[in-house]
Amino acid sequence: MLDLHALAAYMKPRRCFIQTHNFPDADAIASAYGLQVLLASMGVEAKIIYVGRIDKYNTQQMIELLGIRIYPAEEAGLLETDAIVLVDAQKYNANIRDCTGDEFACIDHHQIYHKPEYLFCDIRPGTGACSSIIASYFVAYDVEIPRDVATALLYGIKMDTADLVRGMSELDIDMFYLLFKKADADTIIKIQLNTMEFNDLTSYAQAIEGIRVFENIGISRLDGYCPDALIASISDFMLSLVEIEIALVYNMRADGIKLSMRSEIESCNAGQALAAALAGIGSGGGHPSMAGGFIPGGAIPERDVDGMIEERLLRSVHSGM
Numbered sequence: 001m002l003d004l005h006a007l008a009a010y011m012k013p014r015r016c017f018i019q020t021h022n023f024p025d026a027d028a029i030a031s032a033y034g035l036q037v038l039l040a041s042m043g044v045e046a047k048i049i050y051v052g053r054i055d056k057y058n059t060q061q062m063i064e065l066l067g068i069r070i071y072p073a074e075e076a077g078l079l080e081t082d083a084i085v086l087v088d089a090q091k092y093n094a095n096i097r098d099c100t101g102d103e104f105a106c107i108d109h110h111q112i113y114h115k116p117e118y119l120f121c122d123i124r125p126g127t128g129a130c131s132s133i134i135a136s137y138f139v140a141y142d143v144e145i146p147r148d149v150a151t152a153l154l155y156g157i158k159m160d161t162a163d164l165v166r167g168m169s170e171l172d173i174d175m176f177y178l179l180f181k182k183a184d185a186d187t188i189i190k191i192q193l194n195t196m197e198f199n200d201l202t203s204y205a206q207a208i209e210g211i212r213v214f215e216n217i218g219i220s221r222l223d224g225y226c227p228d229a230l231i232a233s234i235s236d237f238m239l240s241l242v243e244i245e246i247a248l249v250y251n252m253r254a255d256g257i258k259l260s261m262r263s264e265i266e267s268c269n270a271g272q273a274l275a276a277a278l279a280g281i282g283s284g285g286g287h288p289s290m291a292g293g294f295i296p297g298g299a300i301p302e303r304d305v306d307g308m309i310e311e312r313l314l315r316s317v318h319s320g321m
Contacts, residue, residue: 002122004141007085007105008042010119014083016046017076019103021089021096023052023228024070026059027129028088030156033068034134035087035107037149038141046085049073051097055227061191062155066148073099088130090123091116094283094294107133111271113285125287128168131156135175150182155191162236166264167289200230207234207249212310216265217317218244219310222251228258232292235260246270248313257295257305259284261313268317277309277316 018035020028032048039046048070054060063070078084082101089096090106092114105120109127127133131153138145145153157176161168164176207220218238222231231249238247239262246268250259259278263270270291274284277293281300284293300308 008044011083020050024050027156027160030152031130032087056229128172129157129160132172132175150179151184154179154183216245219248226251231260235262256297259293261291273316277312
């Protein structure tokens, strides 16, 4: 566990920022918000920043209903001397941009694929949600959890563990129980009330129409820009099919190919399988049950995209099973 007092002491003389992964989801934003409040209790003011967009409707709802202030990194005017804590992400991963500033600390729950040096570090790959780690700090440092923070952290755990049925740990269960008693249930209901916009249906329809099944593996391609959060939601949806235990959705974009993978079987670690599949042409990684990746434009000839992705994924999955 981090020494938060030492962390705060290091940050106090500097401008401070908390950076989430690109296109942040509910868990990333909730974790950053919780850490922001913790640091404020220790006399440190920090802004939450991100790269990309916040695409998912219910994540936007969470930000609005809970009054979370989060800013695009390009608007922050970052300097080399600024202190940056990475939350729900790690240096050099495909899902986070290296911004100007001193990325001196990291709090995350994903697997470690690179080993950069941090002055402060708390990375727990076996934990289902980064929000659970942040909640545990409130307990360890005996800081009262405000209702809005408890609501955000609870929702972050709910989303990243699919209501405690995916990739959960004992810590996730303990923190879920703690936060449930402190959170605003009505606000959770409002956030979850509408999870999809009408335009999302087009992407779902395209994915369903084009799905290709190889034994227990489902693969689908999406053309035209599709938000990261929606790609992940579609891969979750594909996994709900009885015939599919491993799902991969990839989105053809102007700058490259974005991928989202899910696995519900122990013999296939999604993070390791996708990292191996993209070795040499892109980057990927994540948890045993869910992973993401990116292939830069030009890494695969356009005519070979479908065949190469299929071949690499199938080879990677079967070699690990």
